[in-house]
Each structure stands twice: as C-alpha cells, then as structure tokens.
Amino acid sequence: MIPVAFDYHRPASVDEAIELLSDDAKLLAGGHSLLPAMKLRLSSPGALIDIGRIAELNYIREDGGTIAIGATTTHQQIASSDLVSANASALAQAASVIGDPQVRNKGTIGGSLAHADPAADYPAAILALGAEIVVRGSDGGRSIPADEFFIDLFLTALAPDEIITEVRVPAADKSAYVKFPHPASRFAVVGCAAASAGGAVKVAFTGVANAAFRDSGVEAALSGGLSEEGIAAAAARAADGQEVLADHFAGEEYRRHLAKVFARKALATIA
Amino acid sequence: MGVIGQSIKRVEDQRFITGKGRYTDDIALPNSTFAALVRSPHAHAAINNVDTTAAAAADGVVAVFTGADLEAAGVGGLPCGWQVDFKSGDTMKEPAHPVLAATKVRHVGDPVAIVLAESREQAADAAELVVVDYEVLDAVVAATQATAEGAPQLFDDVPNNTPFDWELGDQAATDAALASAAHVTTLEYDNQRLIPNAIEPRCAIGDYDGARDHYTLYTSSQNPHVIRLLMTAFVLGLPEHKVRVVSPDVGGGFGSKIFHYAEEVLVTWCSRQIGRPVKWTASRSEAFLTDAHGRDHHTRVDLGLDADGNFVGLRVKTVANLGAYLSTFAPCVPTYLYGTLLQGLYTTPAVHVDVTGVFTNTTPVDALRGAGRPEATYVLERTVEQAALETGRDPAQLRSQNFIPAFDGVEQEGYQTQVALQYDSGNYGAALEKALAAIGYDELRAEQAQARAAGNGRHIGIGFSTYIEACGIAPSAVVGALGARAGLFESAGVRVQPTGKVTVFTGSHSHGQGHETTFAQVVADGLGVGIEDVDIIHGDTESVPFGMGTYGSRSLAVGGTAIVKSMDKIKEKGAKIAAHLLEAAEEDLEFAEGSWTVKGTDQSIAFGEVALAAYVPHNFPEGLEPGLEFTSFYDPANFTFPFGAHIAVVEVDAETGVVAVRRYVAVDDVGNIVNPMIVEGQVHGGITHGIGQALFEEAVYDDSGQLISGSYMDYVLPRADDLPSFETDHTVTPCPHNPLGVKGAGETGTIGSPPAIVNAVLDALWPLGVRDLAMPLTPQKVWQAIQQAS
Numbered sequence A: 001m002i003p004v005a006f007d008y009h010r011p012a013s014v015d016e017a018i019e020l021l022s023d024d025a026k027l028l029a030g031g032h033s034l035l036p037a038m039k040l041r042l043s044s045p046g047a048l049i050d051i052g053r054i055a056e057l058n059y060i061r062e063d064g065g066t067i068a069i070g071a072t073t074t075h076q077q078i079a080s081s082d083l084v085s086a087n088a089s090a091l092a093q094a095a096s097v098i099g100d101p102q103v104r105n106k107g108t109i110g111g112s113l114a115h116a117d118p119a120a121d122y123p124a125a126i127l128a129l130g131a132e133i134v135v136r137g138s139d140g141g142r143s144i145p146a147d148e149f150f151i152d153l154f155l156t157a158l159a160p161d162e163i164i165t166e167v168r169v170p171a172a173d174k175s176a177y178v179k180f181p182h183p184a185s186r187f188a189v190v191g192c193a194a195a196s197a198g199g200a201v202k203v204a205f206t207g208v209a210n211a212a213f214r215d216s217g218v219e220a221a222l223s224g225g226l227s228e229e230g231i232a233a234a235a236a237r238a239a240d241g242q243e244v245l246a247d248h249f250a251g252e253e254y255r256r257h258l259a260k261v262f263a264r265k266a267l268a269t270i271a
Numbered sequence B: 001m002g003v004i005g006q007s008i009k010r011v012e013d014q015r016f017i018t019g020k021g022r023y024t025d026d027i028a029l030p031n032s033t034f035a036a037l038v039r040s041p042h043a044h045a046a047i048n049n050v051d052t053t054a055a056a057a058a059d060g061v062v063a064v065f066t067g068a069d070l071e072a073a074g075v076g077g078l079p080c081g082w083q084v085d086f087k088s089g090d091t092m093k094e095p096a097h098p099v100l101a102a103t104k105v106r107h108v109g110d111p112v113a114i115v116l117a118e119s120r121e122q123a124a125d126a127a128e129l130v131v132v133d134y135e136v137l138d139a140v141v142a143a144t145q146a147t148a149e150g151a152p153q154l155f156d157d158v159p160n161n162t163p164f165d166w167e168l169g170d171q172a173a174t175d176a177a178l179a180s181a182a183h184v185t186t187l188e189y190d191n192q193r194l195i196p197n198a199i200e201p202r203c204a205i206g207d208y209d210g211a212r213d214h215y216t217l218y219t220s221s222q223n224p225h226v227i228r229l230l231m232t233a234f235v236l237g238l239p240e241h242k243v244r245v246v247s248p249d250v251g252g253g254f255g256s257k258i259f260h261y262a263e264e265v266l267v268t269w270c271s272r273q274i275g276r277p278v279k280w281t282a283s284r285s286e287a288f289l290t291d292a293h294g295r296d297h298h299t300r301v302d303l304g305l306d307a308d309g310n311f312v313g314l315r316v317k318t319v320a321n322l323g324a325y326l327s328t329f330a331p332c333v334p335t336y337l338y339g340t341l342l343q344g345l346y347t348t349p350a351v352h353v354d355v356t357g358v359f360t361n362t363t364p365v366d367a368l369r370g371a372g373r374p375e376a377t378y379v380l381e382r383t384v385e386q387a388a389l390e391t392g393r394d395p396a397q398l399r400s401q402n403f404i405p406a407f408d409g410v411e412q413e414g415y416q417t418q419v420a421l422q423y424d425s426g427n428y429g430a431a432l433e434k435a436l437a438a439i440g441y442d443e444l445r446a447e448q449a450q451a452r453a454a455g456n457g458r459h460i461g462i463g464f465s466t467y468i469e470a471c472g473i474a475p476s477a478v479v480g481a482l483g484a485r486a487g488l489f490e491s492a493g494v495r496v497q498p499t500g501k502v503t504v505f506t507g508s509h510s511h512g513q514g515h516e517t518t519f520a521q522v523v524a525d526g527l528g529v530g531i532e533d534v535d536i537i538h539g540d541t542e543s544v545p546f547g548m549g550t551y552g553s554r555s556l557a558v559g560g561t562a563i564v565k566s567m568d569k570i571k572e573k574g575a576k577i578a579a580h581l582l583e584a585a586e587e588d589l590e591f592a593e594g595s596w597t598v599k600g601t602d603q604s605i606a607f608g609e610v611a612l613a614a615y616v617p618h619n620f621p622e623g624l625e626p627g628l629e630f631t632s633f634y635d636p637a638n639f640t641f642p643f644g645a646h647i648a649v650v651e652v653d654a655e656t657g658v659v660a661v662r663r664y665v666a667v668d669d670v671g672n673i674v675n676p677m678i679v680e681g682q683v684h685g686g687i688t689h690g691i692g693q694a695l696f697e698e699a700v701y702d703d704s705g706q707l708i709s710g711s712y713m714d715y716v717l718p719r720a721d722d723l724p725s726f727e728t729d730h731t732v733t734p735c736p737h738n739p740l741g742v743k744g745a746g747e748t749g750t751i752g753s754p755p756a757i758v759n760a761v762l763d764a765l766w767p768l769g770v771r772d773l774a775m776p777l778t779p780q781k782v783w784q785a786i787q788q789a790s
C-alpha cells in the first residue's frame, strides 16, 4: 500500500498542465481512483500533475440551455446543485450515490469520466442526457459526444495529451438515475439512466458491460410511449444483444435480470 | 450502592476518541529500520531459487533475509498450541510451519523473504526486486476437495492432507435413534470462510538491545505472554527472561491477534542480526491474506424427531478447512470448541459428531469471534428451524418443548450433556419467552399471514436462534480430559499503593472490550475505593506476572476472578493490619464499603489508613509482613455457559433478492452484568458481525487459490445502514462457579445471530418453495433460489 516514488507538480492553469503532460505523467484531480491504484502499485506514474486547485476548472453554470460543468467540480457540488437537479436530475442523482461523503467531497466529474470505470455512475447519466465532453490538448480543443466517449474497460476517446476541461449537459425535460450498489464498493452493479427531451427518450446503462452504453433496443421499444405496459415491454429488452459482465457477486443471468428491473424503475421515474 | 451494575462511561474512550491511543505503529524507535515481506503470489509452488542480489543493492536497503538464512541460523517453525489426536489414537500430524518458506509456498501470501531498509518506501521498492523462481503446483482450495483421490498434497508427511480427525458422542446410539425417528431433517452446507478485519492492521517492532543482551517485541497481540512463550521456547530458543513483549493499545482482533505470527519472529530475530530496531506494519492487503481466517466448515447434519416433535438424535459430520498450516489454536476450534456444544439447549438423548481437519492451499484458519460456537449454533439452530418448517410446527414451540428444564447449578445440579460438558446454570425458556414478548410474536405472525393472503409481494419472515455457548476457557481439568495439552488460567496482581490507590496487573488484554473500566468497577466495589483510584495495567510481560490473554469471552470470568482472588488476599491481610491498628481481634472485624469495623461498635479504620500502615509499619506483630500486594492465578472449575434467544424479522424483495433486516431482538443471559453499557456494546457489535456472516461476508478463492475477495472492493462488511436498531434485553442466571457470577459477553451476538437471519429468510420464502440457502445470502443467491423454486 505504498506507491512508487513520483514527482509532483501543481500547475496554475490548464495550459501549464498541458505543457507538463508526458507519457510518464498523470493528471491528479480528486485522487480517488488514481491514488488507490498507485498504492496497490497497479499504476506507477513518474509524475503527478495536480489540477485539483485550478480555479478555472471548477464551476457549474447555465450556458444557453446547456449546463456547463468544469472538470474538477466535485461529486458533492454536482449532487447539491439546484441548476443540475432542475435540468439534468439524472446527473445530480448519479453524483449523490457515488461512494460515500469523503469520496463525493474529493472526487471530480472529470476524473471519473477519464477513469471510465465500468461500474462508475456518471457515464450512464452522461449518455442518457446526451452530454458532450470538452477536452483540450497541445493541438487545441475539441468536444466529444458522450456516445463516442466510452470505448472499453478504463478506455475512452481521450488522447493521452488531452485534458477534460468541461462537461456540457443539455437540459432534459425529465431524467433519472437508479442504481443497484455493490454492498462492498458501493459502485454500480447495475445503474440505469433514462432521460426524455423533446419527446425522445434515451436509456443508458453502467455496470452491465465493459463500458457504459446506450441501449438502443430499449429505446426503440419505447416508441409506444411511457405507459406502464410500454415501459414493461421496453425494459424487458434491456441489455439484449449486449455482452454482459459477470463476477462472483453478480453473474450474467442475474445482471441481465437487474438491468431489466432497473430499466423499469428508471423509466417509471420519468414517465 | 456500588459501581458494579452501573453503565460507567468507558475510561479508555477519552484517549481513543481524541486520537490519543498508543498503538504499536505509533511507536517510533530511534534508528529504526522498516521491513517489507516478499510474499508468494501463488497458492502452491516449489521454490527453486530466491535471488536477493538486486534487492540487497537497492537504495536504503540494510539487509535481506530468506528462508534459507533462517534455516541456517536454526530458527524453528511456528508451533501449534493444541493437539487433537486421530480417532485411531495416532498422534496429530504437525508439519513444519516455516517462518519464511524455503522450499515450498502453500498459500498466496506465504512469506518468502524479508527486506529491511531505512524507510518503508525503500523496503517496499526493494521487495519488488527479489526474484523468486517458482515452480507452480496444482492447488487444492475447498475442504471437500482436500481428501479427494489425486488431490494435490501440501505436505509429504501428512497423507490425505489430514492432520487429525476426531469424534465425540455415542455413534451407535445416535445412528439407532435416527433410524427409528419419525422424521429426519437433513442439511448439508458450507459455513463459509470469513476474514477477521480488525480495524488496526497487525504491526510488530523488534528491538534488540546489545548492551543488555535483551529483546523487546512490540506487537498488536491479544496475548503478549503467550507470544513470548511460544517465540522464545519453540521458535527462537531465546531465554524467556531476556525477552519482553508489549502489546499496547490494540485496535481490535476478533481472534486474529491471538496467534503467533511469522512477522513477530522476523522483526525480533532481524533486530538482533542488524543491531537496530525493525518495524513491520501490515498493509490492508496483507491483512486480508495473512491474518488467520475463520470458520470454513462443510457439514452434514441429521436431526431425528419422534412423532410428537421430541428430538431423538443428532448426527453431525464436518470437514474443517484449516488452511495451509496449523495456526496456534487451529485444531481446538473445530473440535473442543465446536463438537462439545452440539447438545445446544436441548435434551436430545443421542448426539454424535465426527470432524476431519484438512489442509488446503489457503490462508490458515483459526479462532474468529465465537470460534467453533457459531458453527455449532448454526448446525443446531438452522436444523431445528428446518425441522419446524418441514413438519409444520411452530419454531418457538418446537424449541421450548425440547429445552433442558431450568437449573441453577446450586440447588439443581449442572446439566450433563452427551458431548462431554456439564452446563453451569440455565433457564432457557425464560429467555425465549422474554424475546417472544419483546417482538410481539402473535401480532407478527398475523401480519405475515395477512401479507401472504394479500399476495402483495411483501415476503416477511421470522427466524429464531436459541443458542448456548461456552466461555471462560479453559478449565484445565475439563479440556485435559478431552486431550488438550493444557488449560488456560489467568493471573492478576493487585498492588495497593501506600495512599490506598490500587494498581491491577492483569494477564487479560483489552483490545476494545473495555477492561480498564469493567475491571476497575470490580476492584472499586471489592475494595471500597473510587473507580478513579484504580488503574488497570495490561499488555506488558515486564509488569504483568503472566497472562493467557483475551479471547473466548474469558476476560471477566477468568481474569476478573483472578483479580477477586487477589483482592480476597488483600482483604485478609488488610484485616490483620486493621486488627493490629484497632487493637481488636481479627474475627471481630467486618469489611464493608472501604472500612474495617469492629462489629457492633463505631470503631473503624479506612482502607487507605490500612494501606498506609502496610507500608509504614509500626510494631507489626510477628509474621505480619509489610506491603499490601498479591498475585493470584485462577484456573476455572468449568466453562461458563451464556445462552439466549434471538429473533429476526426480515423482508425479502423477491424481484432483486435483497434481504432487509427489519427488526432484531436479542435476549441474552451472560450471568451477572458489571457494566450494562459495555455489554450492550459487545452485543451490538456481535450481532452486526453475525449478520455480516449471514448476509454479506465471504472469503472467496478461485480454483487456483487466488483470494478474489482480497479488498474492501469485494469483501462486504456490514454497515450501519444495513442494520435495524437492535432491541436487546437480558435475563440473569448467575454463573455458580465464579465469585462474580459472570459468564462472558463478547461473542454471544456473533454466535446467536447468523441462523436467526437465515431462518427468517427461509421462513419468508418457504411458501414460494425455497427450502435451503447457503450463507452469505447474497441477492443473487436469494433471487436464484426463488427462480429455481417457482
């Protein structure tokens, strides 16, 4: 439980942080995924670039019908934001059930998305809400749609020299996130987010597969609307055709079943 | 009124709550080095070579030692403290348990080398540079596989991986009773392996003082004297008087800190080699892999009932997984502390138990809170409840009708069981009645019936556990008769200072139990002094005469009685001094509330004055020595037998399989109670621990012997929001054979609760066709059982 020795930098700006990035350096935000991995020596970067105190990265604001959230905004700030609750409640709900108060007070949305734990809570909400992840690298910036961001276990569309600076979440009419927490880690065994905006409903899962995903089967089956029967029929298709994670706590069959149950619960909440 | 029976706030809590406890890791000796252990990543492998060249040359490294170095130095293996011989009479197989493995590793985490460096960081870095050439062997993990044809063998000299087998009770009578029973209930299940999870990881510091040729070992242990004895006499061959072992504040143990561990030997021996202190602190990962685990039984049980529901016979066959080596207490747990409890609270006339202990490529298994008694209680209480469900009887009624009638152990004799023990005193029906009243049994059954009739998906279940356990280990006469090498007494020195203040040196050890308060209450009442005038010293072989330590809920019954015996001697001598000072005859004096009074007069002298006189003697009569201090050793006459009735109410979400514990009533009888608040705390912690086993906790190994549940990401400990507010109460049936009338309260909750929870869940799901569930009742398991049943 002792990390390998490393250098420590605390840049004052995003530009400075980008300059410091190298193959051997890692960004440090809340440290709640990175430091445990370093203590177990699963990760041994030669340097840490602490972006946790860069003021320009910590904010939640409205920006023309979109909620803009700075990358180092903590889970707790998101969970307790009225702006997020009113316009993207799935995101606020996801933030509010992450880990425990210590984790929520330190962990950041940028760190969670970059880390891309298959059982992390945000990704489902980010996908269902159709958010965009704004990043900046040495060659300038770009905005990655959520649908293109999560690729595989701990793998995203983020390039090694890029920093997440902002998450842009379009306001939804209604949205919800529900989760079956693992009793030990409290990560999501299955987490489902559902959001409706302009009559379209999006449904996404976390915890179910190697990466969080939109469930097109469920979404397609919802064309009949959010009646109780409609929801039941759509939820019954949850994770169909998906390769599903299996572990000692929840094997494939049980996880598929939970996906159906939690799809129903999420959809019922926005009906 | 005295302070016994009062909920005095724990005097130790001030320092714990304000972060001022002094744990082993808080001790920073000047010039210390830090140790990191190189541990096997394989469950079973031959060691071809250990190359320490790179590690020895790394930054800050002071020395690196391997198993070969220890062998060359003549360091012995870790001893086992208990012997259980084969049924055939053959001696128990006790294979070598090397401090560092030299030729073979037998479980993941088995230590292979130790690296000493100037800092913890440098030690950890250098440990990664030790290159061990392993030849990986097939591993055996499950108890039931260990004796299978062709199973990998851990030791050349232990055929079938079986160091002992054991039986107790009348097999022929039991078989006959079961053959003629009207109904036989049979269960076969695993009592799963648990990991102890003390909040303070183990830590050890060795400090050799060359000038005095003297060793000090600081270690987070539950019994420093036993560690000193085992280490000096059996492992290092050191003169015991040249070794001091200190266990300062210890942050919990649950049993795991009873045993003598390799790291204690290593830091002591290494300190001598390098002439500097050596400190080792376990990481949490090391704690998961190397703290001795608990439970891990595979059991088949048959309970026979006659047509009226009377139990006629109980047959139990258990394979106990001992892990890779015999840990200090290991053989005694699944035998003396398990088989002897299988009478339970019942009059069952024929009982037989057969136990096979087996080695596997897993972490050694030893005593864990309850140690054998939770396993025995689970056997009985799951099976009795199952019999009630199968035969359509009320589980409370079925128990009552089979209870041993009340006996106080004074007017009525103790109850002789079919499995060696004689219970001290008991009133089992009273505890159950009280629990039934507390939970509102009839209303609950009505609510359950209503929910079932309504078919509203609320699956309510009510589960029972009426348990008995044995504490106060261990009367040497009783365990000696069973074949144990020795009993376990306790010592206490009571020193009255010249000002009448009292210092107690107890061989019992507090690692969360609150001895500093409870023992002080006993002394305050016994000598009529203020509780603030009593200091309890424990955990240091230099100041405490001897000690067997704290486990098996023995501290007050055995350690407390030793204190009482010393206080008796103090009062006896005090009376002589008082008689001298009062110029009265000793027989005319009576001692009460801290003074000796000449009976029928107002002539009296206070305890403090007598104490002063003891150290400032004037004209003492011949034969009366100065001083007021006594040490006593107490070997208990019998075990003590706490008992109780626990009732759980659960609700199962059939859709997800999640079990919610709605209510939990525990009526425990721990004999007389010195500090009700401390007892309640122990009961709450114990129930939580037991609910942990029932619903959450499980050490999971894969087939290759890797521990899958090796961190808090996977190993589920119960948390506050998993639990209801416990409803606890007591009946009081004093222990007749110790002066305090106490029985022991540290483990009752852990022993009683697992079957109550499992029984409640089965009661909830019985109408759906679910007939059995194995602990822990994870949501997936419950859901699958419902799917398969419907």
Ligand SMILES: Cc1cc2nc3c(=O)[nH]c(=O)nc-3n(C[C@H](O)[C@H](O)[C@H](O)COP(=O)(O)OP(=O)(O)OC[C@H]3O[C@@H](n4cnc5c(N)ncnc54)[C@H](O)[C@@H]3O)c2cc1C
Pocket (backbone or CB within 6 Å): A026, A027, A028, A029, A030, A031, A032, A033, A034, A035, A036, A051, A071, A072, A097, A098, A099, A100, A103, A106, A107, A108, A109, A110, A111, A112, A113, A114, A115, A117, A119, A120, A121, A122, A162, A163, A164, A165, A185, A186, A187, A188
């Ligand atoms: C006890 C515990 C329980 C937890 N429970 C949950 C849970 O229930 N649900 C859940 O979703 N999560 C859970 N987590 C994880 C937690 O949410 C982490 O905080 C989060 O995953 C990482 O955010 P961070 O700010 O701490 O990132 P860090 O740990 O600092 O960094 C994580 C990774 O992201 C990179 N990174 C950080 N910031 C950026 C950025 N702006 N741009 C690019 N890369 C970046 C880092 O280089 C690193 O690789 C838990 C963690 C702990 C310790």
